[in-house]
Amino acid sequence: MKILVIGQKLVSRIEAVRDYLLSRGHSVSVIGLQSAFIKKRRKPLVFVFSFYIIKVIFSVIVFRKRFDLCIGVSHFSGMMGVVLTKLGICKKSIYYCIDHYKGEGWLYTLQNAIDRWTTLHSDKVWDISDRIVEARKLDFGLYKNKHTIVPVGYDPTFFRYNEGIDRYSIVFVGVMQKGHGLELMLETLPFLIKIFPKINIRIIGRGPFLDEFKGMVKERGLEKYYKIYGFIEDTDEMLDVVASCAVGIAVWSDIGNSYYGDSGKTKLYSVCGLPVIVSNFVIYSEAVIKCKAGIAIEGNKEALINAVKELFSNDNLYWEYKKNAKIAANDYCSSYKIFSDVL
16 A cells, blocks of 8 residues: 655654554655754744645655555644545545644634644544544534544654663653743752752753753753753664653643643653653553553642652662553553554
């Protein structure tokens, strides 16, 4: 089968979809959009998506082929997949919705309008969680016959389990934005240093909060406790850094748009064999609790301090959590297991 996959590179799900399809012997072509958050300076979204339209059109012309299926990952890519289907370039389209954006302003209105239109016009709809259905505010009866829940999954080549770790390191991976746990960790760090002098924080990613956050760290005199990598383009290098740490953090200050999706960073920590400290409203927190693969908390200083103390003070408990992280990864985070049910 000839399949076209379109979506954002590196920060989306297109790599997992691509690798699974290739493993099953399909012919796969990929059109990847550069994320606005990967480079140090964020590009205007109007520019990014205008360029994306041009890139899709140009790539299809270069491919000079028709496709049996198009999988569009996220709102805009799903819409482009429908358009390509209506033009006869692809026979069928799958819309893989990996996010829902709730807020005020023209951008949110546009994104949600694109989501609803794409949902109605795609041949199949994959939602990353059942909460997307709740948030979409579209009559489920209009598309329930073509709807499936397809959570986040990682290729088996991502899986790591490193016992030679830095026992007092905490890692954050993701887009650097306010309210994503960075400020909370910074606020709790002075207290934790008194108990665990070897504690250190590693941050992988870029985003609109990067420069301001660096200033906050410097202002508090905590530079020696932080290592900020920026965006690591080499996937194996990034995974090795994560796997060398002791704990992954995925804590939000407020219940925002992260409520609707399936947190990729949280599952990435499990995939790398790390116990995770995760917000208790995140969908994957249910698996974390069930497998005892980390600690689910409310997003406040006291809860975060207690979670870190629990993981850093008791070696036997820590290694039990770490072993369980591997079990959780195999049961809930394998893209092969997830996609085999729908493709």
